[in-house]
Amino acid sequence: MFERFDPRNWSIAWDEVVVAAVAIAIAVVIAFVIHKIVFGLLGRLARRSHSDVDELVFDRLARPIRWSVVAIAIAAVAQTNPNIRAVWEWIAPLLVPALVGWVALSLVRAFAAAMQMRSELSSDPIAARSRRTRVAILSRTAGFLIVMLTVAMMLLAIPGVRDVGVTLMASAGLAALAVGAAAQPALKSLIAGMQMALTEPLRIGDLVVIEGFSGRVEEIRMSFVIVRTWDERAIVVPTSSFLEKSFENWSRESEQLTGAVFLHLDPAAAVAPIRAEFESYLPTRAEWDGRTGELLMTEAYPESIELRIAVSAATIPDLWTLRCAVREHMIEWLRTEMPDALIRHRLGVEDANAGVQGE
Template sequence: MEKLNVLPWHEQALWLLGIFLGGLILGLAFYWIIKKILRVSHSELSKDLPRVKNPFVFVVIVLSLQLWPELYFESKTPFITQLSQIVNILAVTWLLIGMVKGIRDSIVRRYKQDVGSSLKLRKLFTQVRLFERIVIVIIVILAIALILMTFDSIRRVGVSILTSAGIAGVIIGLAAQRLIANLLAGFQLAITQPIRLGDVVIVEGEWGTIHEMTLTYVVVAIWDKRMLVVPSTYFIEKPFQNWTRKSGEMLGTVYLYVDYHLPLEPVRKELKRIVNDNPMWDGETANIQVTGSTEKAMEIRALIGADNANDAWNLRVHVREKLIEFLQKEFPEMLPKSRVTLEKDG
């Protein structure tokens, strides 16, 4: 049994508090010096440094506290040694996670300035976010493994588990089959990118945008503010519509049914006037075409362009409303009607 030195417990507590405060001050001082150096050198890293401030200071405090058992114990007890190892692992893990997030912010900010296309930026941001989560998961798993290895009893249990690894592997494999499939699908989505954050998609008949992507599931924000959670395997195994896969530009259509006697040229001019007054129009596509006919009316289609799916939807609604108002006012007799012809005998 290890014995404490002759110092009373309250003096040891004061020394421990002093070392803790000294480590805190030292960590903040180091952080401030590094930040000043980066700012003076105009380094972009100065903008990402706050990500690692707290874990960095914590690491310095932990290193400072390593002095306590050396000073006030005749030798380290097994408990103190193990506790010190666990705290060290947690401190380094926190620091590594902060560094990964700082690197992510640095990459996104740098390419945000260089890449003009929002499509390329969304593609990059999706990849960075997914790979960031992959790296963090690996770091956490390794940290948990290292912590468990500090327990001798668990080490011994591990040897016995390895002898039956074949049976355990089969059981775990069957139980985690769906989880593993989703994880692999998450990796595939990060690399091939059939979808990206911000893409407009139709999934299960629902129109929405990709709101969040993880390794196991994807969250689609539906237009009516609902959130549709879909497993990652869905986007690998099933067909879906991606309206912004190659470009954010969209074409919208408005169908109207009118009488055969309606002159089309005034309607074309009115469509031009409507879209010219609307900032959502892309300035290129706006025309009227006859796309169908029945025994009662002809079908005309207004084709309009917008920069993104949301603008295309709102522009379609606006154009439909204004064209109907135009027909009601200028050509009310050309709206669809049923005709009955009466003929006299003789």
Template sequence: MVSFWNLPPLVNAAIALVIAAAIVIAVTFAFTRLFAFLGRDRPWLVLLKRRTRVPFVVVTSVVLAWIALRMTIPYRDNAADVFRHVFVVLLVLSITWAVGSALTFAADLGLSHYATDGSDGWQARRARTQVLVVRRLIAAGTVIIGVGAALLTIPGIAAVGTTLLASAGFLSVVAGLAAQSTLSNVFAGMQLAFSGAVRLEDIVVVNGEWGYIEEITLTYVVVRVWDERRLVLPSTYFTQQPYENWTRESTAVLGTVFFDLDWGVDIPRMRARLDRILDESGLWDGEASSLRITDTVGGYVQVRALISADDAFKMFDLSRTVREEMLLWLQKENPEGLPRTRIQTVQRDGEVFPKPARKPQHPAESADDAERSRGDETKPLRLADIEAARAAAPGVDEK
């Protein structure tokens, strides 16, 4: 045992811990300065320092603390076993953390080879998606392996773990768990990451909602809708359900703007106006521009403007700019093209419509008709008619 000036063991332990802390600080400072000097022209060294500095400090601290306490405090049999198990568990966990950080650095290093913008932006988004999923797998695997290794240092648990790993029943348990929905989502998340079906910032349409992929995890995918809502969907949705991906190979998209106009619209001038609007908008990518009449139905002319943009967000703004500017142009420069409803009456010169022919009447009927009073179409009763009616009904008594 090490003793400083014959001091009590606890005081010696405190002094040893202070010395260990000083050594950790000195070593950390030296490595930091070394990485800063060597990393001026090597960005990967800066990334390595950022990822591994804290785990390195933790591992060094655990090792030096174990040595300092072991050399200054006397332990009996049971206390020595507990002391050893505690520091073995801490060392295993810290080393596992350091290994996981190194693997995360390797994943980030692979991502740094891709540009975040430019012509290969879709490749960068695919790499980011894969790296994020790999990092989550590394984190989950590191925790599982670290905790399992720490538990296996305990003799009783180690025996149980060895028995389970060696038994065929354990494999059947794993197979049964894999069939559950949770692990199905995990496998689906890994499939999405490495198949490239969807990537971060992809423009998608799911369940009738338009948005872009904001986050991909091992179990779910977050879609940010255009109105700032979030759709949280299980990973299995994108492996089992149909959906639209507008940026599968490229972010460029085509758009259409339709106008229902009158037959008096000036198509050549309207086409020239469209070209000018696109040039001045700052949103057009210069790939596609056309103006065509697509249909003539119901007394209207349907005109379609085909436009293009670098991504769906610019297309959203560009289509509305084209619609608004074209409407203002029609109102000021070509009002004859505005939609309208026409009603037209036609009269032929010299045409005389024939009058309906009248049925010839008996002279007696003409005399009777003449006796009708004006404004009253009822025929007046005559004495002869009254006498004829009485003769036809002899049973009616006169009053």
């Protein structure tokens, strides 16, 4: 195939070059016109539908299909012109796999974008996060495979590379061992990503705690997961860590959580007035969802007692705000109404001076 297209054997005939160029130009123009007409009709049909998904898919496929139609038109012209056919037979083995891979990759990305758009319209946030996670992981896996197969097909079209591949196949045992060793990290990441999509230990948008970091899962890739902390840091965690190590997922089923506020007070403090103040204050907070609201003495030490205040909220941010508000209000109320309940480990200057004078 490549022997036919040897620039050293060219004898330039400008009339044939002009004829070939005009034929290719006409074919390209016809291809653009056909593409514009077809996608114009499809665009009108998509705009009449009640969903934006059709229009999104057509927009993603417009460019790769446009150039695929151009390639088909040039291939058709090449059948009637030997000069164009000689050039086309040299380019086609590289161009056709690239165009097919481009169309397939655009289809996968258009499907992923459409599914994510539908998930955003879902009334169930847990189901929406689950769908977004699966679509993101599976689409990236499919995209990786498409790119790998496309590059392999393009390389096999080159005679030198194909000969190298045949030589490697002759020593299949050694080649398999080398490829297996080199591809082990990639295969491990690929398998971990597939497990993440199928088992769903975490999803995009979940609040997790792993290796001392807590934050929202912002992105899940084949080899790593990005966790965004409250102070906007991006923590990059290997995907395999979520499968090999224990971690906390605070929003696995829902965002409804119960949190605690601890107060350490003097053992002589009366608990009943503190509980009454807490029970009167909690209903005034809009973040409280009414599920849990109690104050219990959980520990008693020789020099202090521990009061645990348990509150609940519908979302994790609301729970954080509620815990901070309850803690601040109770400390302020104790300082104003029951100052003797607060533990003091301070030595006043006046008391120290008085002790010295007494001696």
